[in-house]
Amino acid sequence: MENEDLRNQVLEACRGLAACGLGAGIGGHVSVRYRDEPYFYMHVFDRAFEEMQLEDILLFDFEGRPVDSGRSPSLGIEFHHGIYKQRPDVQSIVHSHGFWITAQAALARAPRILNNVSTVFYERTCVSPNDDFSSIAKALCDDDIAIVIPWHGAITLGGNLGEAVSRHVIFDYTARMDVTLPPDAPQMPHEQCADLKELVEKADYYSETWKMIQRKAKATYDGCRVIPVVF
Numbered sequence: 001m002e003n004e005d006l007r008n009q010v011l012e013a014c015r016g017l018a019a020c021g022l023g024a025g026i027g028g029h030v031s032v033r034y035r036d037e038p039y040f041y042m043h044v045f046d047r048a049f050e051e052m053q054l055e056d057i058l059l060f061d062f063e064g065r066p067v068d069s070g071r072s073p074s075l076g077i078e079f080h081h082g083i084y085k086q087r088p089d090v091q092s093i094v095h096s097h098g099f100w101i102t103a104q105a106a107l108a109r110a111p112r113i114l115n116n117v118s119t120v121f122y123e124r125t126c127v128s129p130n131d132d133f134s135s136i137a138k139a140l141c142d143d144d145i146a147i148v149i150p151w152h153g154a155i156t157l158g159g160n161l162g163e164a165v166s167r168h169v170i171f172d173y174t175a176r177m178d179v180t181l182p183p184d185a186p187q188m189p190h191e192q193c194a195d196l197k198e199l200v201e202k203a204d205y206y207s208e209t210w211k212m213i214q215r216k217a218k219a220t221y222d223g224c225r226v227i228p229v230v231f
């Protein structure tokens with residue numbers, strides 16, 4: 001039943017997110033679905049992404065119970081299996097309380113689109129009043145890839161783990177643009193969003209971003225934990 005490849009993927013994602021400055025505190029989760037089975041890998045609650053090790057990554061069933069461990073996940077685990085059941089296309093989920101993501105979430109709306117690589121989130125971001133799955137289920141549409149949880153953080157979804165992680169890192173960038181640019185900064189017009197979104201997808205920007213995050217995870221891991229270099 002154990003799948004070491006999937007466990008290692010979750011670990012690499014945690015370290016990558018940490019390398020990008022999204023994993024200094026307790027809280028936040030990364031999960032990957034066990035293909036065609038009602039299970040997924042996620043990590044324990046009591047480690048930051050920066051500290052995560054392979055033994056902290058556990059297999060969970062679709063009730064949110066660890067299959068073979070007494071260690072506890074986050075209390076917020078429920079939306080993972082909830083989303084996996086609702087959206088068969090989603091193979092991986094990332095949630096964080098990254099600083100910029102959380103600051104943007106305090107505006108209680110989807111981020112403004114102010115740059116090219118953020119256009120992938122245009123009309124594909126929902127706002128859920130809370131992180132319990134019954135709130136998310138009502139807000140989440142079939143095509144959404146990001147969820148803003150006001151005064152809390154955000155969730156990104158992917159067809160694979162690299163996609164969910166790279167979307168999360170770029171969502172953080174998107175959030176930072178939204179929070180730091182003044183309210184009267186002009187937002188990208190609808191047609192330009194649609195055109196640029198297509199171009200960004202075609203350019204494979206997000207799969208190249210995942211490769212960059214993997215390199216960064218390796219470069220910042222000192223054998224014990226990730227020491228991020230954040231600008």
Ligand SMILES: [Zn+2]
Pocket residue numbers: 027028076095096097131152153
């Ligand atoms: Zn949270």
